[in-house]
Amino acid sequence: MIVNSKRKKHWQTAYETKMPNEVSWTQEVPKTSLDFIASFGLNKKVHIIDIGGGDSKLVDHLLEQGYENITVLDISAKAIERAQQRLGDQAGKVTWMVGDITDFKPERTYDIWHDRATFHFLTTEQEISKYVNIVQQAVTGYMIIGTFSENGPTKCSGLEIKQYSAQTMTEKFSNGFDKDSCITINHTTPFDTVQNFLFCSFKSKQN
Numbered sequence: 069m070i071v072n073s074k075r076k077k078h079w080q081t082a083y084e085t086k087m088p089n090e091v092s093w094t095q096e097v098p099k100t101s102l103d104f105i106a107s108f109g110l111n112k113k114v115h116i117i118d119i120g121g122g123d124s125k126l127v128d129h130l131l132e133q134g135y136e137n138i139t140v141l142d143i144s145a146k147a148i149e150r151a152q153q154r155l156g157d158q159a160g161k162v163t164w165m166v167g168d169i170t171d172f173k174p175e176r177t178y179d180i181w182h183d184r185a186t187f188h189f190l191t192t193e194q195e196i197s198k199y200v201n202i203v204q205q206a207v208t209g210y211m212i213i214g215t216f217s218e219n220g221p222t223k224c225s226g227l228e229i230k231q232y233s234a235q236t237m238t239e240k241f242s243n244g245f246d247k248d249s250c251i252t253i254n255h256t257t258p259f260d261t262v263q264n265f266l267f268c269s270f271k272s273k274q275n
Contacts, residue, residue: 098126100253101184104212104269105130107249112136114179114209119169120186122147123154131158139163141172170198172206179209185265188215188229196230196240204244208274211245213237217252217266237268245270 105116112134118126121140130138138161142148145166152159165172169186181203190196203211215232216224223229232240234250248269255263 096125098124098129098184100251100265100267101126101182101212101214102129102133104249104267105180105182107269108180108210110179110209115139115176116180116182117141117178117206119181119183121151121182123150124184126182126184127151127162128155128158131155131161136161137163139165139178141165141167141169143168169202170195172202174202174206176206177208178206181207181209181211183212184214184267185216185224187213188232189224189227191228191230200240200244203241207245207272209272210248211241211270211272212267213241213270214265214267217264219252220264220266232266234266234268237266238270241270244273246273 113136115137116130116135117139118124119141120143121127122142122144124140127138127140140148140151140162143166148164148166152164155162170190187199190199215237216222216229218231218233220231221229222231234247237250238247248271250266250268253265253267255265257263
């Protein structure tokens with residue numbers, strides 16, 4: 069698919085040419101995500117997948133907290149390579165996957181699905197429907213989705229994004245999930261700009 073090919077090239081270039089302090093999404097401590105994961109009260113053997121995890125440090129913190137079954141999916145091989153290099157020997161404890169989320173064919177189900185700032189890059193109804201169908205098959209526990217809110221930016225990394233409110237987010241996933249909680253937070257980028265995010269957690273109706 070042409071769209072997927074362009075998207076892959078965009079993100080591969082971004083991770084090949086920019087360091088973490090040069091991109092807006094960098095977080096030293098992904099506190100909101102970690103707080104949501106802890107709030108579910110699950111054991112450390114649960115299967116967690118981080119969608120668009122790239123070289124995010126969420127995986128570092130999950131390993132540090134003792135989680136044993138972590139998968140990271142990202143469209144950019146370079147992003148995953150950087151995360152693996154940073155983690156060193158710890159990287160061997162993680163399942164790494166390179167691929168576009170809209171082409172993802174899960175071979176197992178997940179207790180926790182985490183996505184900070186991947187879903188909002190899907191701007192067509194076809195792409196969004198694909199994502200919704202994938203999570204309905206793949207998630208048997210909880211899902212965390214973080215996107216730009218209606219008070220957030222309209223672009224990221226030069227690409228158009230789709231903003232969400234708690235209502236529009238909940239409606240997108242209403243067939244397969246019940247809303248657990250939605251909050252808005254301000255993310256301060258490495259260059260001191262502020263982005264308003266919406267984070268929502270959902271519980272699978274299969275649970």
